[in-house]
Amino acid sequence: RAKSEGSPTPCFYDAPLDQIIRDRRELANDLRRAIDENRLEVHYQVQASIATQEVTGYEALLRWTHPERGPISPSVFIPIAEENGLILPLGEWVMRRACTDAVGWENDLKVAVNVSPVQLAHADLPRLFHQIMLDTGLPPRRLEIELTETAIMADRAHALHVLRQIKALGVGVALDDFGTGYSSLETLRAFPFDKIKLDRLFVSELDGSPETIAIIRAVLALGKSLSIPVLAEGIETDLQLDVLRREGCDEAQGFLLGYPQPVSAAGPSPFIEGSDGKPLPGRNDLSN
Numbered sequence: 001r002a003k004s005e006g007s008p009t010p011c012f013y014d015a016p017l018d019q020i021i022r023d024r025r026e027l028a029n030d031l032r033r034a035i036d037e038n039r040l041e042v043h044y045q046v047q048a049s050i051a052t053q054e055v056t057g058y059e060a061l062l063r064w065t066h067p068e069r070g071p072i073s074p075s076v077f078i079p080i081a082e083e084n085g086l087i088l089p090l091g092e093w094v095m096r097r098a099c100t101d102a103v104g105w106e107n108d109l110k111v112a113v114n115v116s117p118v119q120l121a122h123a124d125l126p127r128l129f130h131q132i133m134l135d136t137g138l139p140p141r142r143l144e145i146e147l148t149e150t151a152i153m154a155d156r157a158h159a160l161h162v163l164r165q166i167k168a169l170g171v172g173v174a175l176d177d178f179g180t181g182y183s184s185l186e187t188l189r190a191f192p193f194d195k196i197k198l199d200r201l202f203v204s205e206l207d208g209s210p211e212t213i214a215i216i217r218a219v220l221a222l223g224k225s226l227s228i229p230v231l232a233e234g235i236e237t238d239l240q241l242d243v244l245r246r247e248g249c250d251e252a253q254g255f256l257l258g259y260p261q262p263v264s265a266a267g268p269s270p271f272i273e274g275s276d277g278k279p280l281p282g283r284n285d286l287s288n
């Protein structure tokens with residue numbers, strides 16, 4: 001490779017930036033191959049009612065183990081897939097996998113699947129979901145999609161139109177990472193959400209911070225007055241769960257209840273098995 005001979009203005013950032021771009025392109029290619037070769041996995045993390053301690057469903061979370069680099073976080077590879085359009089086949093694959101797995105679960109448990117803003121904007125989701133329900137036999141009321149505010153922001157009119165069609169199928173819609181977007185109240189007013197997922201940022205700061213408790217109270221009051229149940233994400237300690245229970249939070253999810261696990265069958269109630277604060281057995285996901 002020709003080396004620059006006395007390049008007049010050597011740029012400090014050239015090499016690393018070049019490296020980053022090459023790295024991403026390589027990862028994108030590897031991801032494409034992993035999808036083709038069916039080497040991605042879906043893990044499931046339990047969601048439960050705080051009051052009754054019953055499991056209500058599981059969130060599907062993508063897992064990719066790179067042949068050389070090991071496990072790669074979805075917060076790294078999802079943005080890459082969104083950049084180059086791979087998220088469309090990938091999102092469809094996850095949805096099919098999750099619905100296929102969930103059909104076998106007992107007690108009408110729900111499966112929650114994350115949907116990217118790019119899918120909402122560029123895929124015909126109502127038609128796709130309808131087709132997947134037909135193909136897998138999963139009743140639509142057992143599927144819930146999780147959207148962040150980012151998904152809605154780009155084109156609110158289009159998002160509302162699509163969400164209404166998705167809801168008309170009988171599929172539920174949850175607002176993910178609530179509290180970290182910048183127009184949460186307007187979003188709640190205008191969009192027909194079935195669940196609010198309080199971002200784990202608030203839960204992690206719960207221990208003893210009066211401001212955080214005040215914010216959580218306000219969100220729970222908002223949920224109550226809009227008749228939208230609130231799920232708290234990222235619960236890791238008994239103390240956090242106790243506070244949320246006391247404040248009247250509806251549902252819980254987090255490492256305290258269970259790590260994402262490669263199970264397709266419904267597990268036992270996490271409060272019975274894991275009430276000592278230990279995660280459920282069989283976990284192999286400690287990457288977070």
Ligand code: C2E
Binds near residue numbers: 254
């Ligand atoms: P998310 O949808 O908000 O998912 C929750 C994330 O928090 C997951 O990270 C989960 O493993 C992690 N988590 C759960 N409980 C705890 C806890 O108690 N403590 C801590 N520290 N973390 C906890 P994960 O699996 O790495 O996924 C990260 C993000 O990647 C997800 O955030 C979601 O935005 C995205 N993602 C994952 N799977 C998919 C997918 O299939 N499609 C799309 N479009 N995005 C996905």
Ligand code: MG
Binds near residue numbers: 146
């Ligand atoms: Mg989610």
Ligand code: MG
Binds near residue numbers: 176177197199233
């Ligand atoms: Mg979330």
Ligand code: MG
Binds near residue numbers: 177
């Ligand atoms: Mg998130």
